[in-house]
Amino acid sequence: NQQHSPHEILCHLKYRVNMTTLKESDLPNNTTYESQYLPNQDIHEVVGKLRRCAVVSSAGSMRGSRLGQEIDSHDAVLRFNAAPTEDFESDVGSKTTFRLINSQVITQGEFNFSTNPIYKDVILILWDPAPYTADTYQWFTKPEYKFFEPYREYRRENPEQPFYILKPQTLWQLWNIIQENSPEFIHPNPPSSGSIGTLLMMNICDEVNVYEFLPSWRQTDRCYYFRHYFDSACTYGAYHPLLYEKNLIKKLNQGTEENITNNGKVTLPGLRDLPC
């Protein structure tokens, strides 16, 4: 395992992870019925380029952080899955531009995906894990969670809302880089929403500040800032290679160590203008 410099890792992330979303034209002709509900354009063609973006982890350590104002000062804010802002504004802010959800959120009834207002008025991005070697069509016909029915239904009811699906290869392209920069073998499970969302923002924004992905001194076994539920696996990972994801992000931090300790804040550069 050779050691890559932070700059080399950033260049690998830039050129080897193709952070793109599914378009109508990515699926074969025999899926016209489904693919007509996919966007005509990739997320980047629509969103363009943003300046400063914030990524807000769902960790329990966001509680009491008072980071809300700082988070809202960004041009765009990305949040995960069912993480709310209401009642937590002073700690997590109130602005949501992007919401990255895994395919459980859209398929499991408990999330009330079609009616809960947290999923409205935002740019939605969905991901679902594919087997390491599956191509788009194989995955599409046999996803981990059968997300396409509810996706189509939601699109029918909210045709104006931007709603993207990440290409599944993206996850493994990122996983490869996490594995290469880790001292031991990682079980091939996909990266968590945390690092997928962070890398997505690095492809869209000039600067990305990630909050409480690397925990501050507020680190806690409490899983989420919005739920009374304790499990250290939320922070260190069980299914996802979370610890390795966090070590990789830590290597790329361009902010200070102090900012991690006090605010769980990591500053990462946008990849678009990165010279490689």
Ligand code: NCC
């Ligand atoms: O828990 P989850 O993630 O929704 O959290 C979003 C991202 O925040 C970071 N995080 C969270 C808690 C914590 N204590 N520390 C953290 O660093 C992680 O980067 C995490 O990705 C997911 O990645 O999509 C995940 O989703 C949940 C769950 O499916 C959704 O919340 C919907 O309920 C998964 N939990 C379970 O399946 C039980 C979780 O493993 C990963």
